Amino acid sequence: SQQGEEDPQALSIQEGENATMNCSYKTSINNLQWYRQNSGRGLVHLILIRSNEREKHSGRLRVTLDTSKKSSSLLITASRAADTASYFCATTGNQFYFGTGTSLTVIP
Amino acid sequence: DTAVSQTPKYLVTQMGNDKSIKCEQNLGHDTMYWYKQDSKKFLKIMFSYNNKELIINETVPNRFSPKSPDKAHLNLHINSLELGDSAVYFCASSQATVNTGELFFGEGSRLTVL
Numbered sequence: 001s002q003q004g005e006e007d008p009q010a011l012s013i014q015e016g017e018n019a020t021m022n023c024s025y026k027t028s029i030n031n032l033q034w035y036r037q038n039s040g041r042g043l044v045h046l047i048l049i050r051s052n053e054r055e056k057h058s059g060r061l062r063v064t065l066d067t068s069k070k071s072s073s074l075l076i077t078a079s080r081a082a083d084t085a086s087y088f089c090a091t092t093g094n095q096f097y098f099g100t101g102t103s104l105t106v107i108p
Numbered sequence: 109d110t111a112v113s114q115t116p117k118y119l120v121t122q123m124g125n126d127k128s129i130k131c132e133q134n135l136g137h138d139t140m141y142w143y144k145q146d147s148k149k150f151l152k153i154m155f156s157y158n159n160k161e162l163i164i165n166e167t168v169p170n171r172f173s174p175k176s177p178d179k180a181h182l183n184l185h186i187n188s189l190e191l192g193d194s195a196v197y198f199c200a201s202s203q204a205t206v207n208t209g210e211l212f213f214g215e216g217s218r219l220t221v222l
Contacts, residue, residue, distance in 0.1 A: 033210060033211075035211075037149075040216075041215055041216070042112070042198055042200075042213035042214050042215045042216055043151075043198070043200075043211070043213045044213070045210040045211065045212070048210060086149060088151065090211070095153055095156060095164055096141075096153065096211060097153075098143075098150075098151035098152075100148060100149055100150045101149045103149075
C-alpha cells in the first residue's frame with residue numbers, strides 16, 4: 001500500500017505551543033500534501049510540497065520533505081484553539097493516498 | 109457557493125436496502141472521486157472519474173456503482189447495504205492532473221446501516 005502513516009496518532013498541546021506531526025510513506029511520489037479535517041467536516045487542503053522541494057512555508061505552517069527517508073513533517077507554530085482538528089498527509093502517484101491522520105487538540 | 113456539494117448529509121437505513129448519494133462540483137474540474145472514511149478515520153479511495161470516464165476502481169464490491177452523467181456530477185449508488193458499509197463517504201474533485209492538483213472535498217455523507 002502507498003498510504004502514508006501519520007505520527008503521532010493523537011497530540012494535545014497548550015495554545016501558543018508548536019505542534020509537529022510526521023508522515024511516512026512507502027513508494028516514490030510526485031508530491032505530498034497536507035489536509036485538515038475539522039470534526040464532522042470535509043478535508044481542506046493546507047499545503048503541497050513537490051518531490052524536488054525540501055521545505056515550504058505558508059503562514060504558520062512549515063512542511064519539510066525528505067524523499068530519501070520517505071517522510072514529511074508538518075509544523076504548526078503558535079497554535080490556536082481553532083487549529084484543533086485531524087491532519088492528514090496525502091501522497092500522489094497515480095492517485096491520492098491518505099494516511100490515518102493525527103488528531104490535534106489545542107487547549108485554550 | 110459550495111464548491112463540492114453532496115447530498116444527503118445523513119442516511120440511516122436497514123441492511124439489504126439500496127441507497128444513493130449525489131455529488132456536484134461547480135469548480136469546472138475534470139476529475140471527481142469517491143472516498144470512504146471508516147470509524148478510525150482512514151480514508152480509502154473507491155472510484156475516480158475523469159470527464160465522465162472511470163479511471164480508478166479500487167477493489168470495491170460491485171454493489172457500489174458510481175455514475176457520472178456529466179463531468180460536474182458523480183453519484184454513488186449502493187445496493188444490498190451491509191453493516192460494514194457504515195462509514196462517511198466523501199466526494200472530491202481536482203483538476204485534470206492528479207500529480208499536481210489539490211483535492212476539494214464535500215462535507216461528507218454519513219451512512220449508518222442498521
